[in-house]
Amino acid sequence: MEVPFYRDTWAEINLDAIEANVVNMRQLLPVDTMVMAVVKANGYGHGAEEVAETALEAGAKWLGVALLDEAVRLRVSGIEAPILVLGWTRPEDVHIAAKYNISITVFQQEWVREASKCYKSQHPVFFHLKFDTGMGRLGVRDYSEAKGLIGEMKSDPRFIIEGAFTHFATADEDNQTYFNEQYSRFKEGLSWLKELGINPNLIHCGNSAASLKHPENMFNLVRFGIAMYGLSPSEEMKPGLPFKLEEAFSFHSRLVHVKSVPPNEGISYGAIYRTEKDEWIGTVPVGYADGWTRSLAKDSTVIVRNNRCPIAGKICMDQFMCRLPYEVPVGEKVTLIGGGPDVKITVDEVAARLGTINYEIPCMISERVPRIYFRSGERLKVRNPLLETNEEI
Known part of the structure; x- marks a missing residue:
């Protein structure tokens, strides 16, 4: 039975618009580059479950959230697609990620050490290692940090690095100087992983802005957030968008x-x-x-x-x-x-x-x-x- 509401105030979500934006993004990308539909913050206020289901039907392969709670909610709702928690997760909650088959972000050696102590199961846990290439928010910043973290990960065979990523601070601006600096730093970080014997299956750096501007250089996964909802990442980008965004x-x-x-x-x-x-x-x-x-x-x-x-x-x-x-x-x-x-x-x-x-x-x-x-x-x-x-x- 449909849930009622007793006040004539409501929001309308056009799922056809979500679908069209995902389909157009997939067509813009190389065939071997996958789409992660970012549905954090309750799907940017649109509804996480409904947007996730629509995006997956339209061809997205991954879902991205900010919190472990958001990921668990998607699992409980019946969604089985791969999910990555993009933000910080408490080390004592790593067993929840394992229970629900949720990938989590890692960037601190001390975190890995603490999580290894807390985790009692033998089931593997999958991680994406984040590099801070200039956003200044979360991530490994230098080789010594990366080496210490990787060493700690290798000491626990239950912990598997399946991905590596970074986030751009200025990809939505016309001036791409800082973006190019971050991109170079990310490639350098990937070379550290190779030197340390880590070859992640998934490499991603493209948010909506970077993916719309540089679809051919976004490795094998992009994080499709604001543009999936039909909104331009910035006013500057509007004149050069590669396809029309459908507002949902x-x-x-x-x-x-x-x-x-x-x-x-x-x-x-x-x-x-x-x-x-x-x-x-x-x-x-x-x-x-x-x-x-x-x-x-x-x-x-x-x-x-x-x-x-x-x-x-x-x-x-x-x-x-x-x-x-x-x-x-x-x-x-x-x-x-x-x-x-x-x-x-x-x-x-x-x-x-x-x-x-x-x-x-x-x-x-x-x-x-x-x-x-x-x-x-x-x-x-x-x-x-x-x-x-x-x-x-």
Whole structure:
């Protein structure tokens, strides 16, 4: 039975867009280069399980997450494809990775020593060794670190290095100088592994930006993240994208109250918005608890009946108001992200209003907002974590 939701506020996820982006990426890459669909942060706010299933059907071979918890959730949901945890995992939790056949990232000799002490099973554990080539976040930085880590790994035959990778800091910028420096450092790191007798089956350095720009130089696996969701890694890259990205996320609500307000009346907390004349004001059941942050009140609009309608006053925890062009009925659809060919609010536009990047926008829409999934134009399913239960509602 479909999970219900009892507030007319929801996000729509177009799985056809996810599929198209994965298919186009695969066609851009050499035939022997695989795609890892990055579904961390609940699939960048789109829904990890649904995106993972769609990406795998479209030809992705691996899944990437940030946390061991995220990987376990995918396994429990029934997904059997290879999964890599890209972030740090506690050494005492290595048995969980083994239990669920999850590959984890390694970059510290001390971590390997501690994990070896904690791990009691004889089942093998698979690792991807990360190099810090200039991101400054996680990874081995020099030969001595690599040698110490490899030596520690070799002392425990249960620990197997199946992959090696790095992450680029500036691949989405026009100036590729730093990218080229990192790429050279990564190749040097791979030479260290060869010298130390390690030949990983999987080599990956390409995030969305690097993979779209340099598909032929990304070794045998790429990590397809932001572009899989139809969003450009940066504004700079938009003019040179090798294929059109199909945006998958939209955000909607409905008017729950419409009223005529006379001149010089205050709207919302602080009464900082004052009506200039007789105005039609609509109330929308979305607020900062849903991720529609208070900062969006300034100079922001929503779409009602193909009209851009300014947000009126401060955004509340659960609601905000907007100025309507004329009287419209309660129940009229309000689009916060999305729209048609004539009037549209993109994720990039919302990011620009907030002075941030498009990655953040779908991630910040909270799980209080149900996700409705569409495939081939048909409503496929609803995810509403507030009411997901084994009992019929």
